[in-house]
Amino acid sequence: MCGVIGYTGKQSAATVIMDGLARLEYRGYDSAGVATVFNGDLHLKKGVGKLEEVEAACLLSRLPGNTGIGHVRWATHGGVTMENAHPHVDCLNYIAVAHNGILENYQKLRRRVVSRHKLVSETDTELIAHLIEEYLVPGAPLEQAVTKAVKEIKGTYALVVTSTVEPNKIVATRCGSPLVLGLGKGENFISSDFQAFLPYTREVVFLDDGETVVMTPGKVHILSASGKKTRKDSVVLDVDLAVREKNGFDYFMLKEIFEQPQAILSAINQEKSALKKAANLVNNSQSVVFTACGSSRYASLIGRYMFSKIAHRFSDVIISSEFCYFGDSVDENTLVIAVSQSGETADVIEGVIEAQSRGAKILSIVNTIGSTLARMSDCVLYLNCGTEFGVAATKSFLSELVILYLLSFSLAGRQEEAEEELKRISELMDENLRLNNDEVPKAALKLAGHDKFYYIARGINFAVAGEASLKLKEIAYVHSEGMSAGELKHGTLALVEEGTPVIAIAPCDDTHEHILSNISEVKARGAYIIGLSDKPDKLFDIHIEIPRVNEYYYPLACIVPLQLFAFHSSIARSLDPDRPRNLAKSVTVT
Ligand code: M6R
Numbered sequence: 001m002c003g004v005i006g007y008t009g010k011q012s013a014a015t016v017i018m019d020g021l022a023r024l025e026y027r028g029y030d031s032a033g034v035a036t037v038f039n040g041d042l043h044l045k046k047g048v049g050k051l052e053e054v055e056a057a058c059l060l061s062r063l064p065g066n067t068g069i070g071h072v073r074w075a076t077h078g079g080v081t082m083e084n085a086h087p088h089v090d091c092l093n094y095i096a097v098a099h100n101g102i103l104e105n106y107q108k109l110r111r112r113v114v115s116r117h118k119l120v121s122e123t124d125t126e127l128i129a130h131l132i133e134e135y136l137v138p139g140a141p142l143e144q145a146v147t148k149a150v151k152e153i154k155g156t157y158a159l160v161v162t163s164t165v166e167p168n169k170i171v172a173t174r175c176g177s178p179l180v181l182g183l184g185k186g187e188n189f190i191s192s193d194f195q196a197f198l199p200y201t202r203e204v205v206f207l208d209d210g211e212t213v214v215m216t217p218g219k220v221h222i223l224s225a226s227g228k229k230t231r232k233d234s235v236v237l238d239v240d241l242a243v244r245e246k247n248g249f250d251y252f253m254l255k256e257i258f259e260q261p262q263a264i265l266s267a268i269n270q271e272k273s274a275l276k277k278a279a280n281l282v283n284n285s286q287s288v289v290f291t292a293c294g295s296s297r298y299a300s301l302i303g304r305y306m307f308s309k310i311a312h313r314f315s316d317v318i319i320s321s322e323f324c325y326f327g328d329s330v331d332e333n334t335l336v337i338a339v340s341q342s343g344e345t346a347d348v349i350e351g352v353i354e355a356q357s358r359g360a361k362i363l364s365i366v367n368t369i370g371s372t373l374a375r376m377s378d379c380v381l382y383l384n385c386g387t388e389f390g391v392a393a394t395k396s397f398l399s400e401l402v403i404l405y406l407l408s409f410s411l412a413g414r415q416e417e418a419e420e421e422l423k424r425i426s427e428l429m430d431e432n433l434r435l436n437n438d439e440v441p442k443a444a445l446k447l448a449g450h451d452k453f454y455y456i457a458r459g460i461n462f463a464v465a466g467e468a469s470l471k472l473k474e475i476a477y478v479h480s481e482g483m484s485a486g487e488l489k490h491g492t493l494a495l496v497e498e499g500t501p502v503i504a505i506a507p508c509d510d511t512h513e514h515i516l517s518n519i520s521e522v523k524a525r526g527a528y529i530i531g532l533s534d535k536p537d538k539l540f541d542i543h544i545e546i547p548r549v550n551e552y553y554y555p556l557a558c559i560v561p562l563q564l565f566a567f568h569s570s571i572a573r574s575l576d577p578d579r580p581r582n583l584a585k586s587v588t589v590t
Contacts, residue, residue: 001027001028001074001076001100001586001588001589002027002028002071002073002086002099002100002101002192002588003021003026003027003028003071003072003100003191003192003193003196004024004069004071004086004098004099004100004158004160004172004179004190004191004192005017005020005021005024005069005070005071005098005189005190005191005192005196005197006068006069006070006098006160006162006172006189006190006191006215007020007067007068007069007170007187007188007189007190007197008066008067008068008168008169008170008187008215008216008217009067009184009186009187009188009217010066010186010187010217011066011187012061013036013063013065013066013067013068014034014036014060014061014062014063014064014065014068015061016189016200017034017060017068017069017070018034018051018060018070019196019199020189020191020196020197021034021051021070021071021072021196022051022244023193023195023198023244024072024191024193024195024196025051025072026389026391026584026585026586027072027074027100027192027193027584027585027586027588028072028075028584029050029051029072029074029579029584030048030049030073030074030080030085031047031048031049031054031072031075031080031082031084031085031086032046032047032050032051032055032060032070032071032072032073032085033047033054033060033070033071033073033085033086033087033098034046034060034061034063034068034069034070034071034087035063035069035070035087035089035098035162036063036064036065036066036067036068037065037067037068037162037163037164037167037168038063038064039064039065040164040167041093041164042089042093042094042095042096042162042163042164043063043064043065044087044089044096045058045059045060045063046058046060046071046082046085046086046087047082048080048081048082048085050579051072066168066217067162067167067168067169067170067217068162069087069096069097069098069161069162069170070087070098071085071086071087071098071099071100073085073086074584076102076124076589077102077103077106077123077124077125078121078122078123079122081121083120083121083122084121084122084123086098086099086123086125088121088123088125088126088128089129090129090130090132091117091118091130091133092133093164094133094136094163094164094165095129095132095133095142095161095164095165096129096161096162096163097125097128097129097159097160097161098125098159098160099124099125099128099157099158099159099160100157100158100177100178100192100588101155101157101158101159101175101176101177101589102124102155102156102589103124103127103128103153103154103155104154104155105153105154106124106127106155109124109127109131109152109153113127113131116134117130117133124155127153128153128157128159131148131149131152131153132145132146132149132161133145134149135149136163136165141166141169141214142161142163142165142166142169142171142214143171143212143223146159146161146171146173147173147212147223147227150173150175150212155175155176156175156176156177156346156588156589156590157173157174157175157176157177158172158173158174158179158192159172159173159174160172160190168216168217169214169215169216170190170213170214170216171212171213171214171215172190172207172212172213172215173207173210173211173212173213174207174208174209174210174211175209175210176209176346177346177588178192178193178371178372178588179191179192179213180192180193180194180204180205180206180207180370181205181207181213181215181220181222182197182201182204183201183203183205183220183234184200184203186218187200187217188216188217188220189201190213190215192588194370195241195242195387198237198239198241198242199241202236202237202238202239203234203235203236203237204234204235204237205222205232205233205234205235206235206370206375207222207232209225210224210225211224211225211230211232237369237370239369239370240386242386242389243387244389251390251567251576251577252388252389252390252578253390253392253394253563253567253577253578254567254577256388256390256394256395257394257395257433257560257563257564258433259386259395260394260395260398260429260433261427261430261433262426263385263386263399263402264398264399264402264422264425264426264429264556265423265426266383266385266386266399267383267385267398267399267402267406268402268406268419268422268423269384270381270382270403270406274379274380274381275381275406275407275415276410277379278363278379278381278407278410279411281335281363281378281379282307282311282407282411285333285334285335286333286334287315287316287329287334288307288313288315288316288334288335288337289316289317289318289326289330289334289335289336289337289355290304290316290317290318290336290337290338290339291318291319291320291323291337291348291351291352292317292319292320292338292339292348293319293320293321293340293345293347293348293587294393294470294587295341295392295393295396295400295467295470296339296340296345296348296393296397296400297317297319297320297339298463298464298466298467298470299339299397299400299401299404299463299467300317300337300339300400300404301317301462301463301466302401302404302460302463302464302555303315303317303337303400303401303404303407303408304316304317305459305460305463306404306408306552307408307411309408309460309552310408310409310411310412310414310552311408311411311412313411315337318351319347320338320345320347320348320350320351321347321350321351321590323347324350324351324354327355327358330354330355330358330360331358331360332358332359332360332361334355334360334361335360335361335362335363336351336352336355336360336361336362336363337363337364337365338351338352338362338363338365338366338373338377339365339366339400339404340364340365340366340373341366341367341368341383341388341396341397342366342367342368342585342586342587343364343366343367343368343371343372343373343374344368344371344372344373344586344588345373345586345587346587346588346589346590347587347590348373349372349373349376350590352364352373352376352377353376356376361379362376362377362379363377363378363379363380363381364377364379364380364381365400365403365404366380366381366383367383367384367385367396367399369382381403383396383399383400384399385398385399388585389578389585390577390578391474391475391578391579391580391583391584392471392474392475392563392566392577392580394563397467397559398556398560401555401556401559402422402556405418405422405552405556406418406419406422421549421550421553422553424549425547425549425556428547428548428549429547429556429557431547432545432546432547432557432560433560433564435545436544436545436560436561436564437564439544439545440544440561440564440568441564441568441572443530443542443565443568444565444568444571444572445568445572446542447501447528447530447569448569448572448573450478450499450500450501451478451479452478452479452495452500452501453472453478453479453480453481453501453502453503454480454481454482454483454488454492454496454500454501454502454503454522454527455468455469455480455481455482455483455502455503455504455505455562456482456484456485456488456502456503456504456505456515456518456519457482457483457484457485457504457505457506457511457515457558458485458486458514458515458518459509459510459511460509460511460552460555461507461509461511461554461555461558462482462483462484463555464482464505464555464558464559464562465482465483465484465503465505466482467559468482468505468558468559468562468563468565468566469482470482471562471563471566471567472565472566472569474566474580474583475567475569475570475575475577476566476569476570476572476573476575476577477573477575477581478569478573485504485514485515485518485519486514486518488518488521488522489521493521493522493525496522496525496526496527497525497526498526499526499527499528500522500525500526501527501528501530502519502522502527502528502529502530503530503532503562503565504519504522504529504530504531504532505558505562506519506531506532506533506537507532507533507534507546507554507557507558508535508548509552509554510551512533512535516537519531519539520539523539528541529541529542530542530544530565531543532544532546532558532561532562534546534547534548534549534557544561544565546558546561
């Protein structure tokens with residue numbers, strides 16, 4: 001997590017950087033800071049809180065100069081304090097460093113640095129500023145000092161460095177964290193995400209691990225890992241600028257929930273050749289393994305059911321952070337399907353690197369064009385749902401499901417049939433959203449006093465229970481558990497007491513009869529039942545209506561009212577659903 005940006009050119013660096021940081025804030029909002037170089041001095045301002053709060057308190061955008069760096073933080077080493085906010089500086093206030101990543105040899109480095117330098121923070125990043133200070137030799141270029149300092153650090157980093165010694169220069173380097181160079185006319189940019197500078201240039205170079213960029217307003221060169229000048233081709237991006245508009249909604253999350261009928265249609269709009277290539281990869285593999293985290297993992301679990309039901313293909317789903325422990329079973333006959341909205345999740349990328357090292361092919365399902373995962377895959381299917389600003393995955397989760405439905409049906413040569421039903425669901429979902437946006441807030445308000453919830457489901461809907469529960473934890477800070485209803489009697493039932501809210505996902509599919517029996521079991525122990533179904537039932541204390549869809553498609557119909565339930569539960573608790581505490585949209589640390 002964390003977002004970094006650097007700018008050198010003719011414009012006010014602080015203005016360009018603040019504009020970019022607003023588009024990087026999805027990567028962290030614990031603190032923010034900007035450092036510029038002006039008249040031979042370093043000017044630095046930083047503070048704790050969301051970007052707009054720090055700006056209101058410190059006026060970051062008013063810093064002088066045409067060269068500078070900026071940072072939004074998601075805390076790793078050191079708490080959320082002013083001192084730990086980036087950029088960090090050396091003892092003499094000559095060098096400023098912003099960092100995304102985490103150093104593994106932090107303790108050792110700290111012991112090495114602490115006796116010789118004045119440390120003001122608990123961060124790993126400040127140690128890098130002091131290492132650069134040690135290697136900075138009068139008359140020698142900044143990049144030489146950065147390259148030497150980097151040799152001492154282990155871990156992941158995207159580093160952006162500026163210095164008063166060479167006032168128009170930015171040096172940036174990466175290992176395991178993304179970094180993109182933006183080439184302008186008389187100005188250059190570097191950032192964790194090209195969206196940060198997309199209003200100024202679309203010509204970019206994606207850096208690889210070990211590479212270092214040295215940029216001034218009129219010149220850029222790239223050094224390879226061995227320190228030699230290297231040529232890299234730029235690409236001109238054909239992507240839309242992510243517009244941070246709420247379009248009349250109070251929150252991005254609610255807007256994105258309401259965008260889902262359209263998201264279905266956008267996801268259907270796939271390059272036919274890409275879908276065909278993806279299906280061939282599945283057909284030509286001996287084993288198929290999904291890997292993903294969080295919501296994308298729940299989507300993968302539904303994909304697994306669909307592969308089995310429609311294509312009769314067995315597959316497994318491995319949490320990306322656990323993937324390395326299964327490496328022994330992966331070889332050149334394995335297809336790994338990596339599912340990730342951001343395409344930058346470090347755990348996913350680490351799993352994919354492990355799989356590639358064993359010869360596996362990679363099919364990825366991602367939203368972000370140009371993301372690290374997309375660039376390392378043999379085949380990519382894009383979600384096409386536009387930028388998702390809410391930290392909680394909503395339209396991206398649904399779009400992942402749509403792609404997995406399309407892929408499953410195309411494996412069986414039935415892609416058109418899936419497209420027809422998905423279009424129909426898009427219309428039904430639109431109506432259902434309006435209905436439930438009136439009804440679901442009442443249920444959320446009624447249950448706002450409860451601090452534990454259970455979501456139960458069977459079969460293909462089991463993963464919906466997990467995803468809905470994750471939403472509630474993430475944005476309403478309520479403990480909840482999403483379970484296979486059949487598992488209740490094996491232990492968890494002991495926790496159900498008078499009034500315990502149990503949200504039962506009970507659509508009219510092949511799980512209906514069975515889930516009703518499970519509902520009876522919990523109701524007999526006093527549970528308060530919120531039943532999600534296209535058919536009312538006397539067992540339900542509250543009935544949340546879903547549209548009737550064809551067999552297999554109920555996860556799409558069920559998740560939407562449950563997203564609304566989590567959203568309104570967050571609002572009922574006076575929380576900010578868009579920026580939940582301790583989290584970030586893109587999880588770039590392992
Ligand atoms: O970008 P990804 O899909 O790889 O992200 C994976 C998870 O971090 C993400 O789905 C997370 O669980 C969501 N915030 C949940 O709403």
